[in-house]
Amino acid sequence: MCPADTDAKASKLALFTIFTPNLPLAGKLYKTVAHKLKKTLRNIIIILFFPLTLIGQNNDANVENLNKITRITREVAKINLTEKEFNEGIAEGPIIYKSIFRKNGGWTAYYLYENQNDNPPLRIKYSQTAKKGYDEFEFYYKDGKMIFAKLIEFKNRGRNKGSETKRLFYYKDNELIYTTESEKEKYAEYIKRTEKSVRKMIYE
Numbered sequence: 270m271c272p273a274d275t276d277a278k279a280s281k282l283a284l285f286t287i288f289t290p291n292l293p294l295a296g297k298l299y300k301t302v303a304h305k306l307k308k309t310l311r312n313i314i315i316i317l318f319f320p321l322t323l324i325g326q327n328n329d330a331n332v333e334n335l336n337k338i339t340r341i342t343r344e345v346a347k348i349n350l351t352e353k354e355f356n357e358g359i360a361e362g363p364i365i366y367k368s369i370f371r372k373n374g375g376w377t378a379y380y381l382y383e384n385q386n387d388n389p390p391l392r393i394k395y396s397q398t399a400k401k402g403y404d405e406f407e408f409y410y411k412d413g414k415m416i417f418a419k420l421i422e423f424k425n426r427g428r429n430k431g432s433e434t435k436r437l438f439y440y441k442d443n444e445l446i447y448t449t450e451s452e453k454e455k456y457a458e459y460i461k462r463t464e465k466s467v468r469k470m471i472y473e
Contacts, residue, residue: 334439334447341439345409345417348381348391355381355391360471378467388472389413395467401426408464414443418460 361377376397382390393408402424409417418438424430438460439447450456 337441338439338447341416341441344411348409352381352392355383356385357381358471362470376467376470378471380471389415389468393464393467393471395463401429406460406463406467408467415440415464418464420456420460 358380359378360380361375363375376395378393378395380390380394381392389408389410391410393406395406395408397404399422402422405421405423407417407419408415417440420436420438422434422436424432436450436456437448438445438450438457445453445457448457
């Protein structure tokens with residue numbers, strides 16, 4: 270074997286030795302970047318296309334409301350895309366039911382804020398145990414007013430075990446202007462009551 274071949278083989282071995290220990294790290298980095306890109310693309314798709322799907326779903330989504338919904342959707346996506354620029358706090362506690370036939374549970378709230386005393390904050394993600402599963406809420410705010418709320422109900426017991434139902438609510442000046450929910454009054458009140466309760470538990 271000539272000296273040139275020996276040097277080339279040694280160089281390849283050195284490179285393999287240098288980079289092999291870093292392969293797991295590179296894999297993790299790739300997964301992290303891919304996850305962030307996927308999340309970013311999802312938010313962009315929501316911004317561009319979701320308001321358009323409302324036109325054919327409900328007559329309440331007239332042109333004026335559609336413009337408001339589009340602006341709200343963009344604000345929500347903006348908060349999610351820039352969440353790393355803000356602070357996040359966590360609060361949690363038990364849920365004690367009066368009925369002896371219901372198992373006690375708990376609640377957890379993550380709140381995104383710019384300043385420590387912001388009330389309301391930019392966003393609250395809240396979850397609580399429910400009768401046959403658990404509910405997850407998201408509340409979004411701008412200029413001290415709620416602009417959007419999302420409720421996802423997960424069932425892990427009963428006839429609908431394994432199912433989940435998503436409900437969306439859009440607000441202007443704290444007034445509900447559109448919802449994807451057919452039982453509007455029932456769930457609008459549930460959202461309003463829960464949002465008020467969550468903020469009270471976080472800040473008091």
